Amino acid sequence: MSQLVVLKDVTKVYQAGITGALSGVSLTIENGEFTAIMGPSGSGKSTLLNLIAGVDRPTSGSVAVGGADLGTLGETALARFRRDHIGFVFQFFYLLPNLTALENVLIPAQLKGKVVAGRAEALLDELGIADVSDRYPARLSGGQQQRVAMARALINRPTLLLADEPTGALDTHSGDQVLELLRELNRDGQTILLVTHDAKIATRYAARIISVVDGKIVDDARLESPDRAASEVIRVRVAEMSS
């Protein structure tokens, strides 16, 4: 597999009082991987995701995605990069309240000047929300909103799908549905980077788990089977590190 994301010695320092800094992080993510970044609140996992998405810049070090060094790109080029290569799924969905579900899905394509109504409808259909395509976000359940957000993230066929705590604002059932969708997408070849603080989710759905604590990667484990219990994986890894 080819390398899709390459971080080299990335450090991110925030102003005093803001948590989530990174310290000398190096990381490579292969095409087609389903990677989970785990860590406690304020550990720097979302910062890592933001740097890879190009919505934030490192204080030092380099971030390359799909061969593009994000540090060399200006704001406009970064916007184009996100538009072309990144699909973003947020914890709180962040659908535009004044647009219908279908219009929300279409936004990234329209920013590129593309007309892809057919693909948007197909995506909504695949995600099981075709019947609510003309509804506004306020009239959708949390699960439906997150699936709309996923369709929006996928509309431009991104090379990398970033999901930041995508189930954090959902009930268990809706959360499971969303994660199943992510797994199906990954099976179809979609590279996914999932940020979560929930070990069960990480071990159940991701093939690789990167643990971040206090801005440093403390663990990077590729799981043999995604069906193994979270406690088992962690135990295995800790044992490996001890040895």
Added chain:
Amino acid sequence: MSAVIVKAMSDLRRRRLQVVVIFVTTLLAVATGTMALTLLSQTNDPFQIAFAAQRGAHLRVTFDGRTDPGTLAGTPSLVGAAAIGGPYRATPIQFQYGGHKYAAAAVGRDEPGGEVGQLVLVAGRWPVGDDEIAVTRSFADLSHVSVGETLKVVSVADAPVLTVAGEVIDIDQVRADISAQRAWVRTSAIDRLTATGGGYYLMNYRFASDPTSAQLSTAVETLRAALPPGSITGSINYLLVRSIFNVVNQVLIGILVAFSIFALVATVAIVANLVTGIVISAYREIGIMKAIGFTPLQVALVFVLQILVPAAAACLFGIPGGTILSQPLLASSSDALGLPYHATFSVLLDLVALGGALLIVTLAALLPALRAGRLKPAVVIANAAAPRGRSGRWIRRLASGLGLPRPLVLGVGDAVARPLRATLTAVAVFLGVATIVIALGETRHFADIYPYEAHVGPVDVVVSKSAVLTDPEAMRLFEAQPETERVVAETITNIVVPGIADPIPSVMYRGDSAALGYLVTTGRWFNGPGEVVAPKGLLRDAHLQVGDTFIASFRGTTVPLRLVGVVYDFAGGPGGHELMLDSSTVVPALADLSPSTYFVTLKAGSNVVLYVDRVAAAQPDQLEVQANTSGPTQLGMVSAVLLAIAAVIALMAVGGVFNTLLLNAREGARDIATLKALGMSPRQLIAMVATSAAFLALVGGVLAVPAGVQLDHVLLDLVSAFGGNDTPPSFYAALASWELIAILLAGVAVAMLAALIPGRWAARTNVVEVLRAE
């Protein structure tokens, strides 16, 4: 209470930009309002105040020089006058000063006081010798004559030289730029200044109370009946003088009041918008404040205080500023009245302006502030942020259907997401654009009116002739100049019209007078002998209509005259009486009359300066030759004020748009961050914000342009009515369609420029910080 103040002050420190917007908006509105109030208070019928102070003449009558002055001294009892001035001996004179010649009426008067028509000395002293003269300050200002300078009288053969001893203010005559002035000499000096047969008597009558027009007409008729025929050669009453005085002031005040209201409404719209925005942005804070014990009233007070503090600061600067700015206008108004100017400052007036401004601002802030006070703490804390505006979906779909790029569609949607905000902003834009349309329209009207007022439209040179030079001599001189293309000669005389007590000053033309530039509002210009045109005031008072024939008399000779047209006349005021006719109508009866002025049009490409110099050099003492140029007028001053206030209100509208975009950008920070995360480029974000601005400006502007045009028409009608005229239809179309479209597009362009700063802020939104804050 201290908690309220502490909270309000801390919020003020946090919201510096909003503080600046409130400060600037209120400053502009308060300055404009104070200016209007000051002018209103000081110019409310100033004529009447000065007229009473100077015991002005209700009626001034000129009598033939052959009338017995003893008889005249007995006339007050005939008309029931309470006091009189005169009879004064008087004579028309022409004098030369600074290379120019001026016509005036020299009045023999030995002291400036008296029971009627007191003259106020504002410079120098009253003449004490026969070689001294006192002139009006209005004339001194117009001709730049100063005390101590000399005037050479050229209307009599020995050309005596008079020294200007003093400048006076005479409430009984209008400004020098409208009418020839009176000047005063010792009674003993009159004989020397009087050409053969040129003298007359002047009497000033003052009544116990202000008489009506009808009473004044009756008085003149009584005098006419009691004296030998032909004794009365002219009369003028205070009503006409007052109306002429008040024309410009009425125009100025009317428009100032209208514009001040516009400015205040714009302020209310912007302040209400701002407070609503603050309430929305402080949604979570409101919940916290209430949770820790702020009462609804205290919450409301926190928001009202945040508006009141910068508004009060703006008043501290705006009220003195408005007072200072109104001083040049007051000075000009005083000049117009020939009154002394004193810097005007009224504590009471300023307190009224302060109280009014703060009351309006408080009221504008109170509704959204009270709304904040009523919010339920649990709900607002739970929701963290106010619900985003969700209106305007239909308009976004419409824009989408038009195939506009998505950023533009989103911009249109954002513009109307909050209908109240959009409406208030559109109101501010509406007022700004409408004011600009009105100001430009009125300015254009005034520019149109001026040449008609000067009655010398397409004329290159104006020549005044002294009585010493004959008409044939003057004409020979003009005809000898190769550049001369057309000469129209003007002769002034009085004509008596049935139904009008006073002889009417009448202008008789020889030559192609139709080319002089009188504006005929009804009927047509006269075509030959026997036809006359007149301003509307005369038609009204003489009960005449276009097409009527009446019998007029010139020095006892009667002639039938047919009224064929109505001319637009502004400076004469609503009571202006004048007749214009071909000189051939009266020449057989008044063969001794000689033209006093010639309007010369030169052949295309001629050098006017050379022509003026050559003709003047040919008769340096007998001809006053001037190139026809339009100098600054009172209407020019009004135009300048109009444009300045319109610019202020337009600036406020821009501030309103800026404020709305700022609020939208702040409230929509999460959406903007999301869009950035999804790949919207900085340029697309700026385009989105600019589209919001353009849309609001377009909506406000599209409504404002036709409304402004209509309001402009109403104001023009008022201006015309002040001068006693109907507005000529051709005047209405002051601004061409392309100009109106250009104003609209300029408004949109300015709004888009105002969007640049919020747009750049939106483009620079830090996605991480914004989404983290959520």
